[in-house]
Amino acid sequence: MEKIIPLYKCNYTLNKALLDSLCLISYKCGKLASINFTYPKAKLEAEETYYLLLLANKKISKSNLRALERGEKVNNPIEGNSIYALLSHINNFDATTNNGKKHFEDAYFVNKIPYRTNKKIDDFEFELPPASKINPLLNKLYKFFEKNEGISSNLIFAALSIFEIISIAPYKKDNIVLGYFYSRYFLKESCNILKHIPLAKYLYKNKENMNLALLKSVSEGDCVHFFLYFCDLINNCLDELAKSGSKNPSSLSPKVLKMIEKMEKGKFYSSSELLELMNLKSRLGLHKNYIKPALEANLLLMSNPLSPTDRTQRYARKQK
Missing domain, CATH: 1.10.10 (Arc Repressor Mutant, subunit A)
Incomplete structure (x- = not known):
């Protein structure tokens, strides 16, 4: 029986299915750009805050969401303020250095930062690297982004960043939220249209498929299966935008x-x-x-x- 390697040690390869999916995303983005597509920023930020909190096992009332949009602070959950502020200033976020992670920590965690200190976290069945390897692995990820800038697609970086943050798991909880902001950075860099997609909404509604993609990736030692899942997610997001976009x-x-x-x-x-x-x-x-x-x-x-x-x-x- 072959030994199953941890997620964070997976390789990634390109195959025809992934290339076809990337091409389809590019086609849809081009089509939306050609009609001067826009999407209400305030609506997107409110929806994404709602679903990011659900991904972090927290809930926010609609009245509190409306308060955030008016520029008011909310007490329950207090992380709603942080997420909404991060989304409102997403252009200031940088996923290519440790500054992005520090920016996230300063904004998101209200009290003590819940750094992971052992190889197990709740509700995550995959093997994690020792805590001592977290920073070296993250630095390796940043170097990969730097080395392959202009060579690899930013869409690949967007998928890889979520996969790696989940796999490395620097925190005891809410790693998916950090992964989201890393991914959002590369989507923004890839195409202006992708700034508007309801990514958190689709991540939340497709959690089961994400777990299946992680299982398949770890069983074959290749995260291309997660990349395919992610590209399907983006394509579905773009289909929704095409139905609900704005006029020039x-x-x-x-x-x-x-x-x-x-x-x-x-x-x-x-x-x-x-x-x-x-x-x-x-x-x-x-x-x-x-x-x-x-x-x-x-x-x-x-x-x-x-x-x-x-x-x-x-x-x-x-x-x-």
Whole structure:
């Protein structure tokens, strides 16, 4: 019987299935870019915060999510503040050096950082490296990124970073959250469209498939199986974006742009206030011809983005 090697010792190879999947991702990104695709940033950050907390076995209420979007702090769970802040400043995150990990630790862990000190953590069945090898293995990963920059695809780096962070497990818990931010960095570097994908949502909803991909990788000593799972995830994310994306603001009617121009920056308006502002009488016409197109073009913020039909919904001009 062959000895099963630990996840962190797996090799990776390229095969036709993986290359085909990478090409499909590139095709879908190009297609979305050609139609000037955008996606509401606030909505994405709220959804990703929600699912990242679920991945970390924590929950947040919709009212607390709305509070985060308004720039307020929440007490339960307190990590919600950290995740939302990290997502809001994702462009400042760097996964190619240990600075990214330190940035994450400073922002995410409220009290003592739960560094792993033994070879076992809860709810993880795979063999882990000794704690003494964690930093050397991470440094080896950073050197790999540096050495192969411009040679390997950033999509491969995005998949590899999640795989390696899970496999090395620097913490007793929440390694998937760190892996997410590493992966998000490389997705951003790969393509502007990939900045908008609901990655945490799909990671959470496909946890069982992720475990199967890890099992197959460790049984064959090749993490290409995890890469295939990850690429399928990205393709599914892009399919969702294609159904729910936004229109190019330049295609909006002048009356919508006029409403945005008349709205005072930083002020939230009720539907009644917008009717008065635009000298309109029909609430239905306001929503159909003004509010809906402006939301689709990512020009408006909602006070309650997780419940678009909320009767007390208010709207603010999005500041550039």
